[in-house]
Amino acid sequence: MSRLAQTGATESPTELRPALTLLTGFAPGATREAADLLLRADPTLLVVAHDLSALLDSGTVRRTVRDGGGLLEDERLTLEHGCIACTVREDLLPAIVRLARAMPERDLVLVLPPSMEPETVAAACSWCHVDGAPVTDAVRIDSVVAVCAPATLLDTLESDQDLADRRLQAAEDDTRSVADVAARQIEYADTVLLWTPGADRDGYERARLDVLLRRLNPWAEHLLADGEDAARLAGRIRRSARFDPEAPEPHGRGLEGHPIGCHEPEPDCGVVASLYLARRPLHPDRLHRALPELAGRTLRGRGHLWIASQPDNVVAWESSGGGVSMGDMGPWLAATPDAEWEESSPERRANADLNWDEDFGDREVRLAFVGLRFDAAELAAVLDGCLLTEAELAEGRAAWREYPDPFEGCFESKERNQA
Template sequence: MSQLAQPGAAPPHADLRPALTLLTGFAPEATRAAADLLTRADPALLVVEYDLAALPVDGTVRRTVRDGRGPVEDERTALEHGCLSCTVRDDLLPALVRLARTRPASDIALVLPPNMEPETVAAACSWTHVDGAPVTEALRIDSVVAVCDPASLMETLDSDQDLSDRGLHAADDDTRSVADTAARQIEYADTVVLWTPGREPDFEQARLAVLLQRLNPWARHLVADRDEPAPLAAHLRRSGRFDPDGPEPYGRGLEGYAVGCHEPEPDCGVVAAVYRARRPFHPGRLHAALPAIAGRTLRGRGHLWIASQPDAIVAWESSGGGVAMGDLGRWLAATPDEEWEESSPERRVNADLHWDPEFGDREVQLAFVGLHFAADELAAVLDGCLLTDAEAAEGADRWREYDDPFDGCFDGREGN
């Protein structure tokens, strides 16, 4: 087991770039409290925070920078388009690069507002240039930490509201939901902290800890149950847990990684189930079953295929009783051989290992997490949406003729 690095220490490979820790979560007070704890452990740490409350109104954002000794910067910026992506591109990344260059001995903690997802920031850092050089030349993302408040976590993950209902939308066309956004923050993190300083352990805390582990079984999970900064900071800072080349949460199954954990027996009432199938879903039956599928669980994610659109990989995301389905590109079985090189080596190897003589790499992989649901009953609902033996025997030409409520939603053109 490798020894944990201490705050301010250089990583084993002597990478001297300032380390960036992304603190994300849907409870701003808990996220800021985690940042305060880190600055108590290392007063030289720079904490960058954004207030986006005025962004949908007048297109301005407030950015503050502080360390353990007090304020360093306090600026308000007007953005031409008043959108979240503009905030990241035009203000945040240049600010991070400037701080890394002017304070090279100080690491940075970025406290993300509830409506900003860490994946957006990480992706922008990977491809954006500032002053003609990549952002990652000036700094490196060390870890993505999701901070969760037990007082609001369950209500947030079960919410049927959109961000706009809470005045948290980042732009006029921001249609994201509260539950989706909060779940994505947790699922993308490499470290998840249940923020409980000063709170006595109880059943609810235990239940939430299990829930978080089921939502993101690949992260390191911590419970902050005391106000001592050094031990927690040592786990959160300079851990090197962020993997810039890791699979995206919704492409995990395609790359050969598990999409979730299968724990069908309740643990503190929490149930997790993974559903897999090689046959496609019938478009009409799947569409009719969407409320029943999404209504049984708090969260679902993964990918699937629909008989009437056999070329397209369809992403699945469910939360707050709603479902979002999107285009993940084409199955390799529907891709010309000369274009296979455009897919990752991991995906090609995974396809080869699990190739089906009839369907190729096409399959259904869905993971669900919730409270007190019967995994076998959910599987029965999903089984009822698959093609029957008689329908499967009709072949793909006939499948394409099925009445399809999803017609035009997925074209399979976006590659992975």
């Protein structure tokens, strides 16, 4: 789920702010090598990186800045609260702004640590101020590039570990999983780079991973680093203007009418992608019992849904590494007073109008799954079995609210009124 600008987007000829390229990924070696490639193509680049390995133990962060001539800065800082949010707010953003103001003619590359999600940095750039001015006054995000290494990609997406298992957590209470973070890095990117220098260009494994990445993020620009000229590849990565700060947040794409995935149920190099759409609500208990099977069959799932016992709430769905994360996305427009519709985006209101259902309004189940050699029809059958039956639909919304609900209390904005 990316924030991809319109195809063919170009820079404004009057744009004077330095361009900032974010390199993200769960393979630090490949990400650093990608930064080196960009630096070889343009030695004037300023490459900024943060080492967080001592963050939890001592609250210490190491920041380096280098260009084609070598190391320009190497500083160790002790933060009052050792966490990634503090690193972004107290050091990363001030450093980016300082460098952009001091050398406005030089672009920047920010190499993100594996556990730092690009969405967090991009969001901070949009609302944080440094020295009384917005970060975006000094620098603009040009693109978010997810760098993926063939040797580790599948193991990462299949991992059942939490970040804490690898000592990569952002804070002591960080419960994010390795697979979930890696998937979100890929989905948020507007450019996905499969890093395969020296590998067999026509190899089956390379082809399989290329298909997998295209299914995980079908709206990004996909590039292959396979030993081609550094300047040529760098030219395809930098100053693309692919990042769109006005695009919907990844978890809200479906609500605003944007695709959340593609439907390719026949395996391509073993990779399967499927979309599931339904208007009926899901039975809370049957859905809860189906969670292990739904998550276990696929590498990644994303989208939104509604549960019969909580019919006013849009529920976000993310699955990866065999686990499921569900969260509150606010009320459906059908459960929102008319006077409050203006608080939703024009795109969401237009999408709701186009797809309005006489019985359910804008309520729907919209999910996308990607995995290896799973049966899309069987997965859809599992979900079909979770939907309310005709007899249950006939019971009405008041009866649905009284169903035994394993998700009771999980969604903060839940309304138990009788609307």
